[in-house]
Amino acid sequence: MTTPLGKDLLALEPLTPEQIRLILDTAEPFKEISERVIKKVPTLRGSTIVNLFFEASTRTRVSFEFAEKRLSADTVNVAASGSSVSKGETLVDTARNLEAMRIDMVVIRHSASGAAQFLAERIESNVINAGDGTHEHPTQGLLDLLTLRDRFGSLEGRRVCICGDVLHSRVARSNIWGLKKMGAIVGVCGPRSLLPNAIAELGVEVFDRIEAAIEWAEALNVLRLQLERMQAGYIPSLREYNRVFGVTLERLERAPRDVLILHPGPMNRGVEIDSAVADGPHSVILDQVTNGVAVRMAVLYLLAGGAPELADAAKGGSDR
């Protein structure tokens, strides 16, 4: 079945602005379902979805699971530990076995870049990438876009800076593609040891100083700093990272305008972001989480063949 998105959602890089806009527009009516007392519509009744998580994840897995359940799909969660994967089964065998059980969709999170595409090319079911290595995390990118659009109305010409470990971040890549396609101007800021050497070739502004980034930006997407980066020698210490690159209230107060604060979570409070910022008036971090469910519902709906113009009606139910 061909949908406006194709068979799978693997990355934002190959999507057109129209496709991204379609997902965001489709997410709008789905937001409301989560506000109901009975948070369930029958749209995906009878569909089976496997959440195949080869990497630990709480937020993304739970968000997908809520999205699936609120659309009435039957879901199964497979975590890497305790599965045949830990017995040495290859990804291709795992995929074939799932396919043999006649599933409709797979949501995959994997530590290897390209794993979602690998799976998608080998099974007929729809595949949704829930994060592959350091490649992309498209639904995170989409929920960030939706959150920014909620506040800004349009992303056209808006200046958004992605701060932190861009080198190892799939969130950063999905954000860069998504934001640029929606007309935003994208900056990145972080220690050069955590920025890809070729970053400027992606068409983004590069800031060495967080102060300069804050002065420039209308929104900051603050990335999580993985503790293992310090052990691997990319930065000398978390303490210095906070002092040089931390997004602090003091720094934000010197900004010429209010700066919207996003963070994909989970946060290291006191490292890349101060609590006063995370919990402050310009933080939209919890809006991101709420929007995450709606965006994922939209993606599931569209890949299942749902007509975008019927999304509002698809909410169905009489419990309005």
Added chain:
Amino acid sequence: MGTGNRGSGVRHVVLRGGRVLDPSQNLDGVGDLVLADGKIENFWRAGDTTYGDDYEVIDCSGLVVAPGFIDVHCHLREPGREDVETIATGARAAAVGGFTAVCAMPNTQPVTDNQAAVGFVLRQGQAANAARVHPIGAISLGQEGNSLAEFGEMVAAGAVAVSDDGRPVASAHLMRTALEYARTFGIPVADHCEEPTLAAGGAMNEGLVSTRLGLKGIPSEAEEIMVIRDILLARRTGGHIHLCHMSTKGSVELIRWGKERGIRVTAEACPHHLSLTEDAVEGYNTNAKMNPPLRTEADVEAVREAVRDGTIDLVATDHAPHHYDEKEREFSDAPNGIVGLETALAVVNTWLVKPGIIDLATLVDRMSVSPARTFNLPGGSLRRGSVADVTIFDGTREWKVDPGQFVSKGRNSPYGGHILQGRVMCTIVGGKIVHQATG
């Protein structure tokens, strides 16, 4: 091409009417090449040949008759991984690709790091009755980079070079000692140039594509740092450093620097580094994963130019068969390497000769004359008295690469489905036909 009356005990072969192309003696002319008793007997300009009724005649009209190709760098996997290649299947694949001799890298299991292991490779090669197989011994015991293997005994047993290929020699001191010790026995040290801390965990060339795909990159400098280190060590020691699979523009510039100063440095390039860029990795294609990785267009152009002007002495395949299952997996976990023996001529011909970067004589030089000279091997010439190792090919014939048809056990080729130009029609080793194309 047909063979004439072959009586029993025929020991004379006439390769009739081909374009005989031998850069070792600046020979390029149509005529007949006569082989007798496993040696080159004579070349006769068209029409001048005299030969008896008992000569076997092979019609070579329209074809190029060249000294047999020699691949100084391939992985035949035996002992240890006979499921992916054996010395016999590798030697036969070599013959199909027009190679009359190959050098087998020692990163087998166990490692070919002693005289008995070298003897084993030699014997298996002789039994294969295909391309000649010359063993390369390890530089260090177990290729572990700690202590030197016994070069003297390995050379006496038939090793033609030493290498820890597959792994870099991380210790500059060990490389220095290896160059000095190898000099004693007159053999080259074949060098896998990779600075291990810079390359660690890398899956492809570091650049825009690796950034987009989210794959850890291997910077050019990981190769170039070792290239200059070992050129300098060759200058210090007077040893012969042979730089394997050169892939970057920077490496080419450093080799040029070394050669200008008379340092004993030679270098090879692989067909894939002459034809493909990092873009081939797009879509996480594991058949485009090798080490060193495919680089940028600017690198490919520089390496091509270096093959043309001789800065890079020769073309070698780095033939590296892997099992289907090993390549059918996540990109970062897939092993490095591709098969290359059966496509080498066609790839070099298609990407270098066809566009006019090099002529056919240069191709024959880089694939036959120069490898023989660089590694001091028999062959590489059609002079009277040379071994009768001959490759006959059609430089214009197009064919579609179907890895399923490879004689090698490996199917891991990035050229599957490509239409290439240049086909080996016949391969002769020591006067005996070891491969003849059908149809």
